[in-house]
Amino acid sequence: MAIGSYEICKGKLRDLLSRMDSCPAEVGMPMLDAFVKDHEASLYNEIGRLTRQLHDSLTTFQTEEKIFSLTKEEIPSAKERLKYVMAMTEQAAQNVLGIVEMSIPVALEIKEDAGDLSEQCKKIAAAEAPGDGMPRLLGDVGEFLSNTKDKAGVLHGQLVEILMAQEYQDLTSQVIKKVINLVQDVEDSLVKLIKITGQKMPVGEFAGNDNKPAGPYVPGVDDQQTRAANQDDVDQLLASLGF
Amino acid sequence: MDRNMKILVVDDFSTMRRIIKNLLRELGFNNTAEADDGSTALPMLQNGSYDFLVTDWNMPGMQGIDLLKAVRSDPKLANLPVLLVTAEAKKEQIVEAAQAGVNGYIVKPFTAVTLKEKIEKIFERIEADKKSA
Numbered sequence: 001m002a003i004g005s006y007e008i009c010k011g012k013l014r015d016l017l018s019r020m021d022s023c024p025a026e027v028g029m030p031m032l033d034a035f036v037k038d039h040e041a042s043l044y045n046e047i048g049r050l051t052r053q054l055h056d057s058l059t060t061f062q063t064e065e066k067i068f069s070l071t072k073e074e075i076p077s078a079k080e081r082l083k084y085v086m087a088m089t090e091q092a093a094q095n096v097l098g099i100v101e102m103s104i105p106v107a108l109e110i111k112e113d114a115g116d117l118s119e120q121c122k123k124i125a126a127a128e129a130p131g132d133g134m135p136r137l138l139g140d141v142g143e144f145l146s147n148t149k150d151k152a153g154v155l156h157g158q159l160v161e162i163l164m165a166q167e168y169q170d171l172t173s174q175v176i177k178k179v180i181n182l183v184q185d186v187e188d189s190l191v192k193l194i195k196i197t198g199q200k201m202p203v204g205e206f207a208g209n210d211n212k213p214a215g216p217y218v219p220g221v222d223d224q225q226t227r228a229a230n231q232d233d234v235d236q237l238l239a240s241l242g243f
Numbered sequence: 244m245d246r247n248m249k250i251l252v253v254d255d256f257s258t259m260r261r262i263i264k265n266l267l268r269e270l271g272f273n274n275t276a277e278a279d280d281g282s283t284a285l286p287m288l289q290n291g292s293y294d295f296l297v298t299d300w301n302m303p304g305m306q307g308i309d310l311l312k313a314v315r316s317d318p319k320l321a322n323l324p325v326l327l328v329t330a331e332a333k334k335e336q337i338v339e340a341a342q343a344g345v346n347g348y349i350v351k352p353f354t355a356v357t358l359k360e361k362i363e364k365i366f367e368r369i370e371a372d373k374k375s376a
Contacts, residue, residue: 093258101265213301216330216351228332231357234350237334241341 009039060196067189070182078179085172092168099165103158106151117144244366246271248294253277253284253310254328255302263297263328266355270362281305285313288320295362300329300336308340315344324365328353 016035020028117140124133217227228234250267252275254260260277267275276291278284281298282305288296296314300307307327314320326347327340340348346368347361 090256090258094261097258097261097265101261104265104269213306213331213336214333215301217332226334228334228337228350231350231353234332234337234348237337238341238348241338243341 005042012038056196060193063189063192063196066185067193070186070189074182074185078182081175081179085175088168088172092165095165096162099158099161103155106154110148110151113144113147117141244363245294247274248272249292250275250295250297251278251284251287251291251293253279253281253296253298253302253307255279255299259299259328263358266358267297269355270359281307281310281313284310288314288323289317293323296323296325297328298325300327300331300340308336308343311340311343311345324369326361326365328358 012035016031020031023031120133120137120140124130124137127133214222214227217229219229228237250272252260252263252267254263254277257277257279260279264275264277267273276287276293278287280302284296284298285305287293296310298307298310305313307329311325311327314323314325324346325344326349327345328349328351330351332350337348346365349357349361
């Protein structure tokens, strides 16, 4: 209780005592009751203030608990989720690379065989007696068509496999979405915590990590003034340095 | 340009190494080897007669820029052509690489055409320098 209200209280009590001295008990007792009631009211005010403080503290505690569960479970699980995304995307890339490495030679074989056959046709057409080369050409064409049919079948199968290998994208985006939500939760909790503690933070310049490699340019996030957005930017900069 | 030249491809991601190796094969270069960071690559370069180095920048262990600097300061390797293929695109990084003596700089994501152009340009320039020397 503040000193001012204590002085007021003493004054009121002295006043009451002097009035009680000069009146009978039937009048004095209700006067005393009124005084006690008045004093109780200020006690209730104080209890109210304490209750509000307790409530605020509990809210803080809940926020802290939220942060606790974020650090204890959700963030480690988010790390695992992102590792899973890395593993899935890598697996898909390796898978597709493997298929492509198998299909490139098949496509090249078809190209070479077709080129040879085309040369053979030209020679026979230019020959004095084209009919002489026809039986051999016919045999070669037949063999080429049969081989090409098989090889096209192989390529077709490989294209379908490449198609299927893209399914990771659906799954990884769902996982990434979850992690984005978690980051949002962390941000919200931190903002709440800062509001409750009520401390005004000095606004400082973020120093950044200038010495570390910054990774890929992300449109809309990275500053195009300090970073090259594409190969043309790089070439231009290098040209300006006399490259 | 010698299609049989020995090329070392350095990247910490095996998928990227595979992509670059396949693109090089498409361009007719079959004599390639791989390393997953600068500290693995440097002894390979010192002990094997490589003609061309294609390296990423950001790798655990020794980074591409440090590998470039190590190559330039090694008398035996100082003239080795080096092409950086990297996601690092800060202007100061590009300037740093140029000052460290890089021969070409490709920023990821890149295309097969860009790789072909930059490799051709590097070796055209080397040929021109040899003639004028």
